[in-house]
Amino acid sequence: MKNSVLGLAGLLAVACLSGAALAQESVLRVAGNGDVSTLDAHRASATNDKTVVGWIYNGLVRFKPGSADPQEIEPDLAERWETSPDGKVWTFQLRKDVKFHGDWGTLSADDVVYSLQRSADPKRSTFSSDFAAIEKVEKVDDLTVRITLKYPDVNFLGRVSNYHGGHIVSRKAAEELGDKFGTRPVGTGPFSFVEQVTQQYVKLAAHPGYFRGKPKIDTINIRVIPSDSARELAFTSGELDLMYGKREQRWVDSARKRPGFNVEIFQxxxxxxxxxxxxxxxxxxxxxxxxxxxxxxxxxxxxxxxxxxxxxxxxxxxxxxxxxxxxxxxxxxxxxxxxxxxxxxxxxxxxxxxxxxxxxxxxxxxxxxxxxxxxxxxxxxxxxxxxxxxxxxxxxxxxxxxxxxxxxxxxxxxxxxxxxxxxxxxxxxxxxxxxxxxxxxxxxxxxxxxxxxxxxxxxxxxxxxxxxxxxxxxxxxxxxxQVWARSDKLDFGYDLKGAMNLAPMLTEATTLKR
Missing domain, CATH: 3.10.105.10 (Dipeptide-binding Protein; Domain 3)
Structure with missing residues (x-):
């Protein structure tokens, strides 16, 4: 009888520990107003695509989280760079040991060369015209990339930022997956792709090997809720932590008066x-x-x-x-x-x-x-x-x-x-x-x-x-x-004034209280 009681107690302890672990999982519930058509960073131009792409990939440089100001561009996958006096040659030194999602290996100069050549190819990129100034992209060594321009380009750092064609993809994954890459994306960002059900949701998970540290949010569930009223009802009832808002002044003014609605308007x-x-x-x-x-x-x-x-x-x-x-x-x-x-x-x-x-x-x-x-x-x-x-x-x-x-x-x-x-x-x-x-x-x-x-x-x-x-x-x-609403429980980890992916950036510093 004693052994049976101890056995039952052990099972209960395990169950409690499992429940505690489950309870501690941080799941961010997001809703956009439409489906995601592709997560191929070099094809994604629609608003809903850009939202998720911004959480999956990095560029050589990035806009400071919370900013859309080109004057606040800072290092991302490149830890430093140099420019020739005539502004035509840019040399980027990459960070060491940057891990791609899953089992796709470590970032090297080969991935950067491949990504930028892919971005400039009209057959593989929506943003090829943005890279018309590039004459050649070369690997100097495993962690050094040299880009030679046909002419000085005042917008060059913006082109290789964490935005549009500047996103860096895994060469191995893109080549092996081919046309399927848009539905099985591989980047280096804070969150990795898990699954997508068309017209229903996209699921992302924290990237444990993220070079800035593992995100504090474990899972992101991005639901597709096209109806403004349905999205608002889900947010009001506590089913959502972050949602795409209605971009009308009347809605903004009304939402700001409601408890739990933190309205973010940004560029x-x-x-x-x-x-x-x-x-x-x-x-x-x-x-x-x-x-x-x-x-x-x-x-x-x-x-x-x-x-x-x-x-x-x-x-x-x-x-x-x-x-x-x-x-x-x-x-x-x-x-x-x-x-x-x-x-x-x-x-x-x-x-x-x-x-x-x-x-x-x-x-x-x-x-x-x-x-x-x-x-x-x-x-x-x-x-x-x-x-x-x-x-x-x-x-x-x-x-x-x-x-x-x-x-x-x-x-x-x-x-x-x-x-x-x-x-x-x-x-x-x-x-x-x-x-x-x-x-x-x-x-x-x-x-x-x-x-x-x-x-x-x-x-x-x-x-x-x-x-x-x-x-x-x-x-x-x-x-x-851009108009989004967040709950009191969500803290971006920065002051939101702008976001080039048209949605609040979710980073390793973003937290969610339960």
Whole structure:
């Protein structure tokens, strides 16, 4: 009998210890507003993709956690670097013993060379145009990489940061997994990929070999909850610790009054442009495009978004970017819009079709634009679809108007190259996000990259913006800043002012109280 009692006590002790260990596991519960389409760092351009990618990978350098300021770039996988006097040769010294996730080995110069060559390859990267300045990437030794540029690039450190094509991947994993790499990513970041169930969740785990130390959070569960109300209900009921918020001033003001809602508004904002597809009639007539620009009252959109969340834009280059020029502006003028349509032979109006995402960061604004255009005799037929379908269909050149928001490294070249250079026209081998088929300023965009001095560079950027605005390739709208809500239990471990992956960075210092 005594042995039986002792045996039972032992079992209970083991059970208690197991329960205690389980209770101590730190699980961060996150919700985004859409599915993750790829976790291949060199393909991931959608907001939901970028969120998770930012937690998985590192760059040679990184934005300081909590910052989107290029002046606060600091060492990441490279512990130091040197630049030649002419600014064309950069030599990076890598950290020793940086471990990739899982059993994929240790980072070496081979991985860096492979990653940057992959980033520059339009067949394997969405961001190939960002690396046009690179002439060659060489391994000096196992921990040293030398990059030679064709010309000095003022944005170079940004290109090799923990952002877009600057993410470093495992060469061995990328080559062995091939097309499957986007669903089985391997990086060096604080969190590693565990599994994904489409339209349901993505699961990450702490990387025990992370070179800055194992994260204090053990597991991250990122749920897909497209509905704003459902996401908010889950947060309010305690099912979530961090969620993608509603980017409207009314929601922000209301949420701030509720207990447990810590609303974070941070940069960079995703700059909203309305791209006009110049390849589709009647949009191939510049008078029609000018009519659309004159019919849109951007001030109404900004009032809807709110002062904290959506400052107004004035050029096709986002507010605050180096090189932004607001000399050429569009003014709301309904009478002018009607007159331009009549001059173009459309006195009875026109019909334009647009594919629109159903997410709250797009559909409500397109509905406002739809009502505004109607007053000028422009009927906008909107096909509202889920966000993944919108991303796919707009890249197949099926939409007359494309409402698109993006945050990029804050320099004019990144936006001009990705949205307004002919190499980026959708449907082409080098396609990025030139939905308008704009090809009016290639000479100026390219010239600015190789300019001998900053004054010449800025002058060329100014000329490029003037040409693009005159041709009405797109209508500038507003910058939509990032809005997330966190519970009182979550501490990022830094002061959040900005995040280039458009979501709060989760690092080894992030903690969660239970």
């Amino acid at each position: 960079p904002g995703e700059f909203r442009l309305l791209h006009i597809n110049r390849s589709q009639p009647p949009l191939d007539d510049v008078r029609v495009r000018r009519a659309i620009a004159a019919a849109i009252n951007v001030d109404d959109l900004v009032r809807f978004v709110g002062k904290d969340v959506g400052p107004k834009g004035c050029s096709v280059v986002p507010p605050g970017y180096l090189g932004e020029d607001c000399t050429a502006r569009y003014a709301f003028d309904l009478a002018k819009a009607k007159a331009l349509l009549a001059e173009a032979g459309h006195k009875d109006g026109i019909t334009v079709k647009a594919i629109v995402s159903n997410i709250s960061a797009q559909q409500p604004f397109m509905e406002i634009i739809q009502a505004q255009l109607a007053k000028a005799g422009i009927k906008l037929e909107m096909q509202v679809v889920d966000h993944a379908t919108y991303q796919s269909q707009t890249r197949k050149d099926l939409s007359g108007l494309v409402f698109y928001g993006a945050a990029r490294f804050p320099i004019a070249d990144t936006y001009l190259s990705e949205f307004f250079h002919s190499r980026a026209i959708v449907g082409t081998p080098t396609a990025a996000t030139n939905f308008s088929h704009c090809a009016i300023a290639d000479k100026e965009i390219e010239g600015a990259r190789t300019a001998a001095d900053s004054a010449t560079q800025k002058a060329l950027w100014k000329e490029a913006q003037a040409k693009i605005m005159a041709d009405v390739c797109a209508v500038p709208l507003f910058e939509l800043r």
